[in-house]
Each structure stands twice: as structure tokens, then as C-alpha cells.
Amino acid sequence: MKSSVITFPGSNCDRDMDVALNKFGFKNKMVWHNDSELPKSDLVVLPGGFSYGDYLRCGSMASKSKIMKSVISFAKSGGMVMGICNGFQILVETGLVPGVLLRNKYLEFICKNVFVKIEDKNNSYFKNLEKNIFKFHIAHNEGNYFCTKDQLKEIEDNDQIAIYYCNKDGQTEEQFNPNGSIRNIAGILNKEKNVLGMMPHPERMIDLSLSGDDGALFFKNLINNIK
């Protein structure tokens, strides 16, 4: 299975994503933001970091960079595109997924382990996952997902809410929400379910003796789904 990770100026989780994808069997290529052509890929990943220094607005400038034209047309033709953290912010800016990401509710960068819940597995990212509650890691300043009432109704009706923040038992009360996002949303799919944006970093949870391995479960499952 072939994957591509895009490096924007200021990306800083690109290497971590490369390590994770290779570890679980992807043949990954790093792609420079200024290239115009996307290598043949089964999965394209927009990694975390601070593309263009988060200047103007997180993800805004990256969404206009040269390679993104190819990424957008790849996504529109049904290709799998996953944006993690800053990658999610970029996806929101391209309009590939609905909504916006605002500054965290308490106005502080937040780095910690959180529990997240995946309810709907009717998509190529999550189908066949054996459990619903995962321990993932978040590290962001702007992860407070927001959208209009109409949009919210639409994404709920279409089962586009990919991931919720919760506690270890899967309860999604507001107190388990680290950044104030609407409905405890941690990740969103597009209508067609081939584009996924999420704040948590599964690539930081791939080794039990380091931090945990729920990310490993996610990647192992993902490559099997794509095969």
C-alpha cells in the first residue's frame, strides 16, 4: 500500500507520521509542498505542525500551496486523505470537510492523553476496529471545532462525526472535552467518508513501552482496510 505525507514549511509531525506509516506496512513517500504532482497513493496524509507558522490563520496558507491542488482533486475523485491536527486545520480551510477550528476554550496550548470514542465504523478508516474507545494524544492550540447549526444537523444526519472526546467509559459529557469543541467533536469525515480530519495524533501512540499503542491498532486496521 502506498502513502504520501505532505511536508509544508513548518510541518513538524511529518517524520513521525512517516515512521508510523512505514512501521505498519505502508510504502510511504514524503512530498514537498511546492511539488505539483502527487505520487500514486492509496492514502495521502497532511501531518501536524505549524505550517507557515500558523500565520494569518492555522492551515490557511498551506491550503493554497501548490501540491494542495492535486490533493484536492485526489480527494474529490474519492482518494483517501487524512489530516491530523494542523492537517485537520488545513482540510477545514480547503473546505474538504465542513466547519472551522477555533482557539481552545481556555486559550492555552494543551498537550495530554485523552480518551476518544468512535461510534460509526461505516467507513474505510474505522471499519473492523475491534473496540470503540481509544487513548490518543492531543497537542494543539486551535482544536475547538465549530460549525453552524445547519452544518451540525447535516453532519450528524450523514454520520460524519468521526471521533468524540470522552472519558474511559465512553461518556461524552462536556467535562471530558479538552478544548470546547461543539458536541465533543475530535474528528470529522466528509460526506463521502474518504476524507478524515482529526485533532488527536495516533502516530504518537505506536509503542507500548513509550506511550501506548492505541495508535498502532488504528494504523494496523487502516492498512488492512485499504488492502
Add this chain to the structure above:
Amino acid sequence: MLVNEKIAIEHGLKKDEYKKICDLLKRTPNITELGIFSAMWNEHCSYKSSRLHLKKLPTKGKKVIQGPGENAGVIDIEDGDAIVFKIESHNHPSFIEPYQGAATGVGGIMRDVFTMGARPIANLNSIHFGSPQHKKTKNLLRGVVHGIGGYGNCMGVPTIAGQTSFDSSYNGNILVNAMTLGLVKKNKIFYSKAAGLNKPVIYVGSKTGRDGIHGASMASASFDDKIEEKKPTVQVGDPFTEKLLLEACLELMAGDSIIAIQDMGAAGLTSSSIEMASKGNLGIEINLNKVPCRETRMTPYEIMLSESQERMLIILENGKETIAKKIFDKWNLDFAIIGKTTNSKNIELFFDDEKVANIPVNTLVENSPMYDRKWKKAKIPKKNKIKNEIFNNLKIKDVLKKILSNPNICSKEWIWQQYDHTVMGDTIQKPGGDSGVVRVHGTEKAVAASVDSSAVYCWAHPLTGGKQVVAESWRNLISVGATPIAITNCLNFGSPENEENMGEFVECVEGIGEASKYLNYPVVSGNVSFYNQTKDVGIKPTPSIGGIGLIKNYKNVISMGFKEIDNSVLIIGKTEGHIDQSIFARTILDEKNGPPPEVNLFNEKNNGESLLNLIDKGYIKSAHDISLGGILTALSKMCIKGNKGIKLKRSKNLINEIEFLFAEDQGRYIIEIDPKDFKEVTKILNKNSVHHEEIGVIIEKDMIINKKTKVTIDELKSYNTNWLKNYMSS
């Protein structure tokens, strides 16, 4: 502008220093030259008050590849890998402008490390604030933490450990010490020594602006009522540009184009060009019209003294200009050939076809002033006698609550949750442990790093305090299973022109030297920050020690949380009941006098090495060094982290129970072992003559201290975790 003595004094130079400049040049310097001298001869750059004493520190060792004198120290971690590391202060700017001051401190130290070819793999910091009640403290703390996070997070380098303290002596002068370690292949280390004639001198990175002019001079003076006026001397950081600069430099370093490289830190283009020329025993010629400037009509004086961030100076091999330019173009960074190396041994500057400065390099470096300042030796204070009835009137639970929620003991989660501590995917021990630990990417090895300071002990008796900080650093590394290798030090003191402050410096350095020599734990890099004072009042002497150790297999890292119910808990090292200068004495007895705990280096070494031996043999399930707050504080943290309780045994120790539980004697650790290994472990400890004592057994929940005293884990957590959060949100 014509230069005279008055102008020289306005530049922070002393009368006799100005005279020395005129004598060395055999003429009056022009204003640009005077600016250059003042930048090179200030305390921050010249170490004129400290050099004499720093020479006494042990800097060599089997594992040392590069000691002090380069951008950072370098140590060998085997298999062709090396760690580059250094700690540096950014105290004065952080007090004036906390966000930018702290951010550029972090940026500066990372540049020091990647200048040597190493990719930064971890950041640490040691930050010290005034009393929590002081009106400035909260905003300074918030600004500094945001600044450290803002820069480090954007760079994608995890912040894995740190230290925060509060003391009224920092009310008018906070401390921000930032430390970075980087990973490099032993055969790909880059140095700042220029070599060869007519080699191109290259400027890369951000453009030069008018920010930070005379920053190093500002850091070499005391604060007064006019500090607000000094805001323009604080640099402004751009972590995004630094991230690009890091990637571009490492890309260029992968080839063979670079002869020498030096970052533009304190005193900017001045100190970087002069240091490279001085080390190579060469001259350097620069055309200042070629320097990329952010603002129009910048004068030679401003260009030379700007401390704009994210800039590097490189001496390239001839013919490599095109390859190098291509890389910097790719990363959208400025690239300019601004000069060349010469055999004149002078620094020669040109601007608008005129020679605007011509100074022999050695007058700026070797001939810079060096002072043997007067200093006063400190006496060991008399021990306090505390009556038994004072102890008997105290309830252990009340004391524990006060100590665990003390600002200097409580959990600093509010701080480190704002630092990305897991980016790069190699973090094993995150903040909150005895040391931070990161895996060496792609290997089985891990590197442990800690940062420590004990200003209260150093203030009470500088010599003992100096020894103690090194010993504590050594213990913190051993507690996670790392073999200590070397240290970097950041020496924060008051004015060297004050005999008592100077005495504190001299004796702390002596203590640091003695301990690091005995423990074979050499000093490979560091920095001195004097004039940490407002008007006449200096801070408590605060040497920060950053230690690095190696763990052969990352799967054997030890953490402090209790692991298994029914395991035995032992204390290594003897508890004598030293209460003076402890958190207990200060917060419960309100007693601020007395000597700090003694440091017995033989016991430190013996206890530490014996524990490492037990860790190697796989006997140790958890470990924690005993420091501030004594045994009960250490046990509380182990209970909290492991979410398990402990039932304490009645100690055979003859001292009062409170003294036993809260004393701060040195050289001690708490360890958890499987009861089946008890005999073997105690046999090894006995064989090595290590004092030890079983003090309890791990139970499911609650800390049962004695028949009358029980504390639940939830209580321990609430005592320990609430103070800082509440303080910052109030």
C-alpha cells in the same frame, strides 16, 4: 559622531576599559568600533568576572568530545552517536517582556545546538519567579510559559522536563534558563573555527532589524526604575523561521560545504564573526551593504549590534556557494555572501565603499578585561535546636497537606501541559518524573535529562549548595535508570561587584567543581548570568545544573509510580533528621536560618552506583530520589503516580517521627522491589556498605502513615495538584 569617555560609559564600559581600548588601538575608536568593543567586553560575552573561577571546573572525561568554548558541549553516547547540549539564561529580557524574552531564550539555545550539526531532540527549562503574592508574578509566569511553549511547540521539539520555583528574591528579577539537547553523528559535528584564506562568509536566515540592539549589554547591568525603557532591547522571536533555518542548515550539513558555522546570538553579527575569526586565528572582511536588512538606512553600528533572531554565519568552501544558495532558496530564507576570510587578523568592515571599522581580533578576545573581583567567604550558619514539643504538637496530615500544596513542591502540570512533550514520538518519561527521557531515534538507547537548582541551600551556604545541586542532578538521572555522563551549568547570580554576591558565585562554583570531579560528572558547557538584581538587592544564588545520562535499553527505564501491591519499599541512604533549610522548616516552622543539609560525596557515589547496579540486575520496580520535602513527600508522589497506597512500618530510626518523615538529608532514594528479591537486594546493599531500611509495603489504596494517620490517594492528589491551577485561574 566623535567618541569620548562619556559615550564609552554610556555603552556600559568603565573608564579604565575605555582607556585600554584607546591604548590597544593606539587611537580613539569610532562609534561603530566602540559599539563592537562594548558588545564584546560586556560581562555577558566576555565572562570578565567569572573566567578566572570557571577555569577550576573539571571539563574533561572519557565521554567528553567537546567541553566549554564552543556553541555547546558534546558527549559520546556510543555507536557513533553523540549528544550536543547546553543551558543558557534569558533572565533580563524575560522580566521586561516575558513572552518574547522566554521564547527567544528557547530559540537561542536550540540554535546553539543545531549550529553544531545536531537535530534538537529535547528541551528543558528552569524558571524562577517572585513570591506568588507579588503583583507581577502571575503575569510573568503566564507570559514565560506561553513563550517557552510558543517557540518549542512550533519547532516540533518536545519539552520533557523542567523546574519551577517561587521565592521573593526573584520579585524584581525572574530567571528563565533554557536547555536543549540534540543528536548528532560523532563524525558530523560542526565547529565555529574558521580556516583557510579567501573563503566566502555567508549570512543566512532572517533579515537584520533594529531589534535587540545592545541586548547583551542590557543583560550585563542591574535593573532600576527605568526598565520599561529597555523594552526595545528585547528581541522578537519567529519560531517558524527558525524551523526553516534548522531544516535548511541540516540539509546543507549533510554535504561537505561548510568549514565553520556560528549562530548569531548575543551581540549578533559582531560576536559571531569575531569568534570564528579568533578561533581560526584569521581576519575577516565584511561588506555591510550586503547584509540583508529588514529596515532601510540601517547604520553599520546598528547592523553590527542588532540581535535579530534566527540568523547564522557560515564560512563555506570555495565553489559551494551555488549548492548552498539553492538549499536556502528552497526554504525561503535569505542567503548573502557578505565577506571573506583574510590573513590580516583584523575585523574589517566596509559600508558605502568606506572602511568603517578595523580592529585586531585579538584585542577583542584575548585582550578583553579579566577581573579578580573581591569576594567574601561565607560561614556555615549555626544549627537550629528544635524542641521535641514543637514536633509533638504537629499533626502529620496537616503538615503533609501544607507541604504537598507548597508552590515549590506542588504539581506543575498547569505548566507542562502547555508544552508539546510528545512530538518526535520518542518521549518515554514526560515532565513530572525525576528526569525526562527520550529514546535515541531508531535505536534501543535512551537519553535522560534533568535540570536542578537549590537556591535556598546555596543561599544558606554556597559551597555546600553548589555540591548539592550537582548531587541532586546525578540522583535524578540514576532514579530513571540512567548512567550520568556530564552536565551543563547556568550560573545565575547578583552583581559581581558586590563582595557577598561574588563570594556566593566563587563558592558555588567551587562546590559544583568538587562534586562534579568526585562523581566524574564533568561540566561541558554553560553560561554565567550576573547582575540578577534590582537596585542593590541580588537574587538568591541560583546555579542551574542540567544533567545528561544514558540508558542502554529504553525498555529498562525506571519511573517513580508504585507498580505492584505487596511489593516492599526501601530507603537507600541514611536519614539523620536534617531539618534546617528544609521546606518543613520554612513552611511549618517559619524558620529561615541554619545550614543546608551536608553533602557526603562518598555516600552519594556509593549509593547511586549501587542503585544503578540493582537497576541493571532488574530488581528495581520503581525509584525516586528524596529531595525537597523529605521521605513523606517522595512517597506521596510515588503513590499519586502509581495510584497505589503504602502502609508504613515504624522506623527503627531514633529521631522524632516528623524529623524522619520530612528531613532533607542528601544521598537518599526510595525504591520498590519484589519481596522475593528482598534477600538478594539487601545482600548487595550490605556488601557495598549502603545504608538501607525497609519502610513499608505497597497496598491497594491509602497512605497509612501510623496507627492514627491515614491519607487517601485522592487527598494526596488534591493537596498536590490544585494549588497552581487555582492560583493561575484566580
